Amino acid sequence: MSTVLNYRSNMIVELMRMPAEEHDELWLKNALQQAVLLELATLPPYLCGLWSIEDPDRDGDVSETIKEIIFDEMSHMGLVCNMLTTIGGVPRIADAALVPKYPGPLPGGVRPELTVSLTGLTREAVDMYSQIERPDHPVVEAEEVHTSIGAFYTQILEAFRNQPQLIKGTKQVIRNMSSHGTGNDVVALTSLEDVEAAITIIKEQGEGTAASPDNPFPGQPGELAHFFSFREIFHGKKLILVSSDPQRFDFQGDEIPMPRTSRMGTVPSGGWEQGGVPVSSEVRGALDTFNQHYSSMLRFLEQTWQADQASTPTPAQLLSKAVGEMRKLEDPARQLMQMPLPDGSGMTFGPEFRYVEAVG
Structure with missing residues (x-):
C-alpha cells in the first residue's frame, strides 16, 4: 500500500482490502488522514449550493437544511482530527496535493462512479450530494453500494476496538457547537467509549440508522439524516411513514419547492x-x-x-x-x-x- 498522500489516490479502497489483522497503528493513522480528506471534500459542493440560494429564500427550509448539514460536516472533521491526534498522528490539510480537486471523485476511491463538482443548487446537484451520503442499506431507494463512507468508518471503529491502548488523548481540540445539534460539539477523545460515540454520531447524522431515516442527533426536532434530507429536496416532497406493518417510508409528504438560485x-x-x-x-x-x-x-x-x-x-x-x-x-x-x-x-x-x- 502506498503511503504517499495524494487527494486522487485509491488509498481508502486499498486500506479496506487489507485483512483486519493488518489494521494496526499505521493503518489507523492512514485511514484517519483519508477520513479528514473525505470530510473536507463534502464542504465545497454543499457551500456552493447554499450560497447560490437567492433572497427571499436564503432563510427558507432548504437553505436551513443545507446549512445544518454543513455544520454537521465541520464538526465531523473536527472529531476525525481528534481521532488522529489521540493516537499520535498529525492531520495534513493545507497542501496542494491534498486539497479536494473538482470535478472529480471523492478521495481514496470511495464511490468511484461518482463525480463531485462545484455548481449552483439544482436537482442534479442535490442528487450528487445525496450520493455522497448514501448508506449501504437506506430505508428507501435501496441499492448496492461499494466502499461507502459508512462502511469505511465501520472498519476504523473496529481497528480502534482492537487497539484501545493507542488512544492517548493527545492534542485534543474542543469547541462547543451544540447550538447546531446534540452531537455537534467537537469533544476530547480520551477513551474507546469517546471514539465509539464520535463515530456513531458521524455515521448516523449522515446515514440514519438501519430502521429509521431520522437524525438521532438533530439540530431541530424531526431532522432527517443527511442522505434523506437531500433526497427530500431532490424529490420535492417530505419523506413520511406510509406503512407501519411492514414499516415503509416514501416521499409522499408535503411539497418542498426548490428555492430561487443564481445559475452558477x-x-x-x-x-x-x-x-x-x-x-x-x-x-x-x-x-x-x-x-x-x-x-x-x-x-x-x-x-x-x-x-x-x-x-x-x-x-x-x-x-x-x-x-x-x-x-x-x-x-x-x-x-x-x-x-x-x-x-x-x-x-x-x-x-x-x-x-x-x-x-x-
Missing part, C-alpha cells in the same frame, strides 16, 4: 482560467480573494491540531481564526455568482476552492 456554472478542472474560460480583472480579483481566505482557513485548521495547549496562539484561538476565514468566503462567492460567464449561456462564475500559498 460548473467549475472546470483546475479552475475557470485554467479551464480555458476568459476571466476579467474583476472576476480574477474575486477569485483571488476567495482562494486566499480558503487557503488561509486550511492553514489555520492544520495548525490547530499541531499546537499544544501552552502554545501561543492556542489551539482554540487557531480554530477561531479558521472559522473567521471561513466567514469571509461567502461575500466573494456570492459576488462571483452575479458575474456572468462570457459564453452567453446565462450561467455565472462561482468559487473555485483552489489552494494557494500564503502571500508575503
Whole structure:
C-alpha cells in the first residue's frame, strides 16, 4: 500500500482490502488522514449550493437544511482530527496535493462512479450530494453500494476496538457547537467509549440508522439524516411513514419547492482560467480573494491540531481564526455568482476552492 498522500489516490479502497489483522497503528493513522480528506471534500459542493440560494429564500427550509448539514460536516472533521491526534498522528490539510480537486471523485476511491463538482443548487446537484451520503442499506431507494463512507468508518471503529491502548488523548481540540445539534460539539477523545460515540454520531447524522431515516442527533426536532434530507429536496416532497406493518417510508409528504438560485456554472478542472474560460480583472480579483481566505482557513485548521495547549496562539484561538476565514468566503462567492460567464449561456462564475500559498 502506498503511503504517499495524494487527494486522487485509491488509498481508502486499498486500506479496506487489507485483512483486519493488518489494521494496526499505521493503518489507523492512514485511514484517519483519508477520513479528514473525505470530510473536507463534502464542504465545497454543499457551500456552493447554499450560497447560490437567492433572497427571499436564503432563510427558507432548504437553505436551513443545507446549512445544518454543513455544520454537521465541520464538526465531523473536527472529531476525525481528534481521532488522529489521540493516537499520535498529525492531520495534513493545507497542501496542494491534498486539497479536494473538482470535478472529480471523492478521495481514496470511495464511490468511484461518482463525480463531485462545484455548481449552483439544482436537482442534479442535490442528487450528487445525496450520493455522497448514501448508506449501504437506506430505508428507501435501496441499492448496492461499494466502499461507502459508512462502511469505511465501520472498519476504523473496529481497528480502534482492537487497539484501545493507542488512544492517548493527545492534542485534543474542543469547541462547543451544540447550538447546531446534540452531537455537534467537537469533544476530547480520551477513551474507546469517546471514539465509539464520535463515530456513531458521524455515521448516523449522515446515514440514519438501519430502521429509521431520522437524525438521532438533530439540530431541530424531526431532522432527517443527511442522505434523506437531500433526497427530500431532490424529490420535492417530505419523506413520511406510509406503512407501519411492514414499516415503509416514501416521499409522499408535503411539497418542498426548490428555492430561487443564481445559475452558477460548473467549475472546470483546475479552475475557470485554467479551464480555458476568459476571466476579467474583476472576476480574477474575486477569485483571488476567495482562494486566499480558503487557503488561509486550511492553514489555520492544520495548525490547530499541531499546537499544544501552552502554545501561543492556542489551539482554540487557531480554530477561531479558521472559522473567521471561513466567514469571509461567502461575500466573494456570492459576488462571483452575479458575474456572468462570457459564453452567453446565462450561467455565472462561482468559487473555485483552489489552494494557494500564503502571500508575503
